[in-house]
Amino acid sequence: MSSATDRPELLLVAPLMPFLLDQLRQHYTLHDRIHVSDPAAFGAVAPRIRGVVANGEAKVPRELIAQLPALEVISVFGVGYDGIDVAAAHARGVPVTNTPAVLNDDVADLAIGLLIAAARRIPQADRFVRANEWTHGPIALSRKVTGGRLGLVGMGRIGQAIAERALAFKMEVAYTSRSPRAGVPYAYHPDPVSLAAAVDFLVVITPGGAATKGLIDARVLQALGPDGYLVNVARGSVVDEAALIDALRHGTIAGAGLDVFANEPNVPEALRMLPNVVLTPHIGSGTKQTREAMGQLTFDNLHAHFTGRPLLTPVDA
Numbered sequence: 553m554s555s556a557t558d559r560p561e562l563l564l565v566a567p568l569m570p571f572l573l574d575q576l577r578q579h580y581t582l583h584d585r586i587h588v589s590d591p592a593a594f595g596a597v598a599p600r601i602r603g604v605v606a607n608g609e610a611k612v613p614r615e616l617i618a619q620l621p622a623l624e625v626i627s628v629f630g631v632g633y634d635g636i637d638v639a640a641a642h643a644r645g646v647p648v649t650n651t652p653a654v655l656n657d658d659v660a661d662l663a664i665g666l667l668i669a670a671a672r673r674i675p676q677a678d679r680f681v682r683a684n685e686w687t688h689g690p691i692a693l694s695r696k697v698t699g700g701r702l703g704l705v706g707m708g709r710i711g712q713a714i715a716e717r718a719l720a721f722k723m724e725v726a727y728t729s730r731s732p733r734a735g736v737p738y739a740y741h742p743d744p745v746s747l748a749a750a751v752d753f754l755v756v757i758t759p760g761g762a763a764t765k766g767l768i769d770a771r772v773l774q775a776l777g778p779d780g781y782l783v784n785v786a787r788g789s790v791v792d793e794a795a796l797i798d799a800l801r802h803g804t805i806a807g808a809g810l811d812v813f814a815n816e817p818n819v820p821e822a823l824r825m826l827p828n829v830v831l832t833p834h835i836g837s838g839t840k841q842t843r844e845a846m847g848q849l850t851f852d853n854l855h856a857h858f859t860g861r862p863l864l865t866p867v868d869a
């Protein structure tokens with residue numbers, strides 16, 4: 553363990569799990585979100601901050617990076633880093649790390665879970681039994697999943713993990729991404745409208761950020777059609793939320809399963825009131841096992857930097 557005086561000082565810009573905080577405390581001096589809670593104190597420590605720890609939802613804009621002249625590394629607890637101005641960090645020679653791979657299975661599991669929950673109306677059926685409505689007659693029939701056509705918006709590591717699972721449900725898999733992915737056996741569509749028109753279930757698993765903002769818009773939902781379902785386990789920003797509410801309300805699509813939202817943790821009342829949507833609070837990677845693996849990788853990246861070893865999972869320039 554290092555002595556108090558030679559400990560690098562870190563700015564935490566997001567709430568972090570105790571498992572990670574405990575490890576960080578052994579080696580570093582932590583300043584937990586003081587840039588928000590105590591700007592005066594932040595002003596005093598900012599020149600000494602050598603590392604930033606963020607999560608998938610946190611914001612590290614260019615202005616914050618500019619306030620940290622001694623910054624050496626940004627370690628993100630999450631695979632997504634759309635909240636981090638990576639270009640600004642790299643321009644300063646500051647590497648950014650994330651936690652890829654360790655959460656693939658959990659996010660893929662949840663995507664399939666939400667798909668089945670939305671199509672088979674599992675939460676609605678649960679509410680039906682609890683309300684004793686069964687005693688008045690059977691519940692309405694739902695939508696078969698096995699053998700359906702699945703369209704993936706994004707074919708990265710998590711997209712491929714979702715596709716593998718879908719094959720076990722005898723689903724026909726197709727995808728769209730910026731360009732066809734070498735070695736991927738599924739049918740490629742050049743854009744989400746063409747993909748949506750060809751599938752029953754559209755699952756969004758593409759990075760957030762400016763490049764994908766509003767990618768799933770009214771036209772895509774129209775193409776998915778009145779028997780189609782949308783699942784989003786990526787970022788709320790990828791889907792035009794107002795267009796989605798409209799589509800769910802008017803039967804433009806049949807239903808949706810959503811783990812992410814435009815303005816988390818605030819979910820519009822209009823969405824919360826809809827009967828044909830299944831909602832979860834951004835729990836894609838939210839198992840104890842996976843969050844610990846993510847915490848370990850977040851720590852290991854940071855610690856590799858401060859002990860002069862190569863970073864494990866740096867984000868590309």
Ligand code: 8YV
Pocket residue numbers: 607608609629630631632633655834836837
């Ligand atoms: C969050 C995520 O990081 O990995 C990502 O990109 O969105 C999540 O795993 C997690 O909720 C911690 O904030």
